[in-house]
Amino acid sequence: MGKYIIKRIAFMLVVLVVLSFIMFLIYNLVPNNRAYTDANNEIKTYKHGLTAEERETKFDELYLQYQRRYGTDTDNMVVRYLRWVGLYPLYDGSFNGLLQGNFGYSYEYRDNVINVVGEPMRNTIFINVFATLLALGITIPLGIFCAVKKNSKGDQAVQVVTIIGYSMPTFLISILFIWIFCSLLGILPPSGMKTPGSDYTGIKWFLDRMYYMILPLIVMTFSSLGGMTRYVRASMIEALSMDCIKTARAKGLREKVIIFSHAWRNALIPIVTLVVGWFLGIFGGSVVIEEMFGLNGMGKLMIDSLRKTDFDVVMFMQIFYVAMSLLGNLIIDIIYGLVDPRVRVNK
C-alpha cells in the first residue's frame, strides 16, 4: 500500500509540474508586461528636468532593472518558469518564486495575491462544505429509498425530478430560485453577503450571514441533488442484487438490517470515492453561484480578475484549482486502493 501511495503522489507531482508549466505558458500569452508597466509608472514620477534622451536611457535602465527583479530578462520560457516556481536564481542570485511563498502581486488590490485570496477562500470553503453536507443528508436517504422501492411510483417521480435537476445548468436554477424566493415571495435577499451597512458580531453576525447564504446553499444543494441521487441509487441497486443479500434474506434477517447493514456497506465504496471527487470538483462549479449571488468567493474573485486583467490572481487560482483536482484524484485513488486491493496490485 505504501509503495502504491508513493507512486501515486509522485505521479501527481509530475502532473502538477506539467500542468503548471502549460498554465504558465498560456499565462505568458497575455499581452501584459509587468516590468514595462512598472518602469513606465516610475519614469512618470521623475521630475521634468530630464531631456528626452536622458529619459529614454533612464527608462531602459529602469525597465531592465524591473525585468531582472521579476525574472523576465530572458526569453527562455523554461528559465522563466523555473524562476516563477523558485528553483532558478534571479539575476541577483536570489530565489523568489512559489516555493519561497511569492504568489504574485495583484494590481487591482495593490497587495500580494496570497493576502487577496484569503477571505474569498474561507467563504468558498464555508459554502462548499455546508452545501456538501446538506446534499449528502438529502441524497443518501433518497437514493436508498429509490433503490429499495425500485420502479415504484415514488421512485419514478424522483427519477424524473433528478433528471431535470442534472440537466439544468446551475445558473438557470439560480435564476429560477431568485425569481421564486426574491421576486414572487420576497422573503430572501437576491444577492450579497450581509445586510448593507450592518456591523454585527458574534451570533448576530452568524445569523445575518446565514440569512444571506440560504438561497445560494439551496441552489447549490439542489443542483447537486440530481447526479448524486442517481449515483447512490445505482450503486445501491447493484449492492442489493449481490448474492450476499440473497443469503441474508434466506437467513430471514429483517429487511432494515439487510438494507442498512449489508447492502449499504457495499454500496458505500463507490459513493465515498464519488463524494470526495465531487466535493473537490465543486470548487470549480461554484464559480457560477458566486457570480450569480454576489458572494465574495474564489469564483467571483477569478471572474473579476479576468475582467480586470489582474492575471497574477488568475494564475494563482488556476494553480489552486488544478492542485485541488489533483488532490481529489489522489484521495480517490488512495481510497480505491484501500477498499479494493485489486487496484493497487494491478498498477
Add this chain to the structure above:
Amino acid sequence: MADKKNKTRIAPLSWLTRMFMGASKSLPDDFGQRAPENDVEELVSPGKQYFRNFMERKLAVGAACVVIAMFLLVFIGPFFMPGYDDAYTEVTQKNVPPGFRMMDVPKALKNDVKMIDAYGTFSVGLSNAGDVYVWGETNIGTTNIDIADIPAEVKAANIVMVAAGFDHIVAIGDDGTVYAWGNNRLGQYGYFDPEEYPNIAPMPDELLNGKIDVANIKKIEAGYQATAILMNDGSFYLWGNKNAYGNIDNILMYDNKLVDIGLTLNYVVVVPDSAKTVFTGAKGLYTKFKTDIQGETESLSAILDGRTIKELACAGSNISLLLSDGSVILSGDFARGSKDMPALGDGEHFTTIQSGSYHYTGITNEGNVYAWGGNVLGQCRVPGAADKASTIFSCAFQNYAVNDSGKLVTKWGLSGYLFGTDGYGADIFQRLINGGTMTMTIGAIAVVISTIIGIIIGCISGYFGGKVDILLMRITEIFSAIPFIPFAMILSSIMGHYPVGETTRIFIIMCILGVLTWPGLARLVRGQVLVARENEYVTAAKAMGVKESKIAFKHILPNIISVILVTLTLDFAGCMLTESSLSYLGFGVTYPTPTWGNMLNGANNATIIKNFWWQWLFPALFLAITTICINIVGDTLRDVMDPKSSAEK
C-alpha cells in the same frame, strides 16, 4: 433508374410501418389471425431489440420527439427569417412583453376614427365624438406608469387632437386646454425650471396655464421625448428632452414662419414658409435628396427645380418631402432591405404622405396606397383593401386605413412579438431560434471533436495495452485534472486580447469544449475494448493475419458503438450546458451573436428577473427542455442497451 426512384420513395414509409407495427408483424396473416405470441421466440438483431425496447418507453419516445422537433425548429427556422440580423436594435421597442395587442383597436373606436397616433409600443386613438382610446403595450419600462390610465379630466373633456410620443401622450381639448400624461421625468410635459434642468426645453407657459387657439392648429406631432404643435399662421410650440433632440434650441431660435415641422428620432426638422429649404440646425443634415432609396443624391435646390415643398414626413433617421406637383423626394440613411419607392402610373401623383418609425405611406390622387422605406417588421406590406381608404394613419410600425365616414377599413404592420423583445428591442423569438442554431452547432461540433479524440485514444490504449496504454492513460488523467470552467474562462479571456473575428472565436470555443471533454469517453472506450479484444472474433481476425490497427478500428469499434452512442448523446447535452454557462458568464459567445446562454446574460439582476420575465423565461425553457430531453433519451438508450438492467426488469 426508375427502380431506384421507387425504392427511395418507399423506404421511409416502410421505416414508419416498422417503427409502429414492428418488422416481424409486417407480413399480414392470411386468416386475419396472429400466430400465438410465445409459440416460437423470434430472432431479433440487437439493434432492432434496442429500438423495440426504446419504443416501449413512452417518456423516452416523447423526449426523442421533442429533441427532433427542437432540431428542426432551430435548423430550419432561420430560413424563414430572412430579415433577421444579429445586431438588430430598436430603441422604441425595448422590453416589450409577449403578446399581439399592438393593433387591437378598441371596438368603440372602429367605426368612428378621427385620428390615430403612435411612436413607441402603444397607440392612441381619437374618435369623432372626442373620446380618447389607448391600446398596445401600455406599461412603460420599470416606471410603473400605465399610459392607458387616461386622466379623468381628459375623459371628461371633448378632445379634438391627440399625439403619442415614445412614453407620453398629448391631447388638446376643444376649449384649447393642452393635456398630457405618461412619463414626464425627462421633460415630456409639465413645468420644469430651466435653471435646474438645463437639458430640458420646457413646455411653454401659455400651454401650461393658458389656452391654445384650437381653430388655428395645423398639426400636432410628438416624437421620442418631445412634442411640437404647428399653427396655421406658421408659428409653433416645441418642448421636450434636449438630450434626445439636440437641435431643439436651434429650432426655437429660428425666427421664420413654418410650413411644416417633424421629429425624427434625434432631430427636429422644419420647413420654413419659403417652402424651398429644410432646416435642422445641424450641419450637412438632410441637404442632399434623391428620388429613390437607391438613387443618386442631389442638392435640394437642384432637385426642387422650381417646385415647392408641400408636406414633410419624418421617420427615424430619414425624411420624405411631398412636393407641390405630388412627387416625393427622400433624404437620409435608409437601412438595407428597405422597400423602394413605388412606380406611379401616368398622371398619378401623391396627395398626402405619412410616416412611421422607418416607413412611409402615401395616397395618390387615384386612391391607391403605397408604402416605402424600412420593412423589417412588415410595415410596408400594404393589403389590397387599403385602397378603399381615404386616410392612412401611419405611426411607429403600424398603419390604419380609414375611409371617409371614419370607419377603420384595414390595418397592417407590427401587431406584437410572440416572446416579447429584449433590452435592445430585438425580437426574442427570432433570437431564440438563431441562438439555438448556434448553441446546438457548438454542442454538436464539440462533441464530435471530443468523440474522435476519445475513440482514437481509447481504442489505441485499450487494444495495444502496455507502455502505450500507460502513457495515454496518464495523458488522459492530466486532461481530466484540468478544472473545466475556470480553464475555459481563462483561455477565452486570453483570446479576447487578440484580434480574432467572432467566427474564429466561436470555433476556438468549440475546440476548447471538445478538447477538454474527451477523457471520460476515452476511458470508457478503453474499458470496452479491453473486454472486446478477448472475444473469439478478434482471435479469428488475428489468426487470419489482419493488421492490428484494422482489428482495433474495424472489428472492435463497431461492436462498442452502442456505448459510444450513449456517451455521445449525454455529452452533447453536457457541451450545450457548458457553452451556455460560459456564454452566460460572458466568456463564451458574446453579444450580438445569440446563444441560449448569452441571451440569459441580462437576467443576472433581480430587476430583470422580476419585471421582464419573458427575457429569461423563454431562453431558459428552451435550454432546459432540450437538455432534459436529450438526457432522457441518452439515459433510456443506456438502460436499453445494458442487458443487465433489462434482465432485472
